[in-house]
Amino acid sequence: MILGLLKEHGDETRVALLPEIVQNLIEQKVEIFVEQSAGETAFAPDEAYREAGAKIVSRKEVFDKAEVLLQIQPPSEEDVNNIKDSQVWISAFNPLWETDLVKQFREKKITTFSLDSIPRSTRAQAMDILSSMATVAGYKAVLEAALELPTFFPMFMTAAGTIRPANVLILGAGVAGLQAIATARKLGAQVYVFDVRSAVKEEVQSLGGKFVEVEGATEDKAAGGYAVEQTEEYKKKQQEAIDAQAIKSNVIICTAQIPGRKAPLLVAKDTVEKMKEGSVIIDLAASTGGNCELTENNKTVTFQGKTIIGQSNYPAKTPLDASRMFGKNVFNFLKLIIGEGGTLNLNFDDDIVKGTCITHKGELYNERVKSVIENN
Incomplete structure (x- = not known):
């Protein structure tokens, strides 16, 4: 042929x-x-x-x-x-x-x-091209966040005083999320991770991330390892947990997607308003609507001193x-x-x-x- x-x-x-x-x-x-x-x-x-x-x-x-x-x-x-x-x-x-x-x-x-x-x-x-390309995306997203952030990722002990490490919140612990955890930890950040699938907790912890647990998630073994749609009650608890962690974070890496559906909204505009100035959000789910309410696909948005980068094709940058x-x-x-x-x-x-x-x-x-x- x-x-x-x-x-x-x-x-x-x-x-x-x-x-x-x-x-x-x-x-x-x-x-x-x-x-x-x-x-x-x-x-x-x-x-x-x-x-x-x-x-x-x-x-x-x-x-x-x-x-x-x-x-x-x-x-x-x-x-x-x-x-x-x-x-x-x-x-x-x-x-x-x-x-x-x-x-x-x-x-x-x-x-x-x-x-x-x-x-x-x-x-x-x-x-599995999805896993291969997600590996690239998770790695590249953290590097871009580190470049955009006005502070260091690692802790530094200097004559001028101690520089505290950056707090990074990763939404979704699929392949992209796991690679983001590994990369952020190598750069010296403190990493917190949220995922509706309790089965990934051990993987997150093995990479040095701290798993943000919200009880009551719906899991479906037939979904092939993907996240599935959640109940309204769970979504409310989920939002509260994410909001509490987001406002303490310097960086949020958004990777959560559901095949065939619009990406779940996890970071509301109100949450972004409460985040520290200089914070960076990298949204890998931008092409399907984004996990952040302010995300625009293939665009960088500045909102009240925070930077939101909508990027669904980081592999094209490597x-x-x-x-x-x-x-x-x-x-x-x-x-x-x-x-x-x-x-x-x-x-x-x-x-x-x-x-x-x-x-x-x-x-x-x-x-x-x-x-x-x-x-x-």
């Missing part, structure tokens, strides 16, 4: 495959077409792809000849119009949220795989290693759909292939996406 690697649009600086992974695919007898300058912003020049065995072509030629089209970001409207029903589109297009795009794919009978829908199972860990991690995840997934002699083999008997497939021949394949679309 011919796999076409597309250049990203907008502010995206990553690339779905670096030359090192292209070489691995060619060893699997897959022919690779790379759009000209696709890896330029990830420090992967066209010559490196040529040396790996790929063919450098125009975007039009990729769409004309490739059986499989690959990029990180969702397709533009123009791309959707150019995809043929005989082709396979692979990207991370957040199908639980971008339901209109899913409907377009279904109507055009395009076969699509969304890499952010890979089932969360032990076998699928090597393909393009080389983020591309390396993403590409390795993609390669591990692609191996499931590469048959003998490098042919395309869509084996829907494989639970990972079926779970990652969103649309095929005019049908919805992913059960969660199907449920969201049919119930709206």
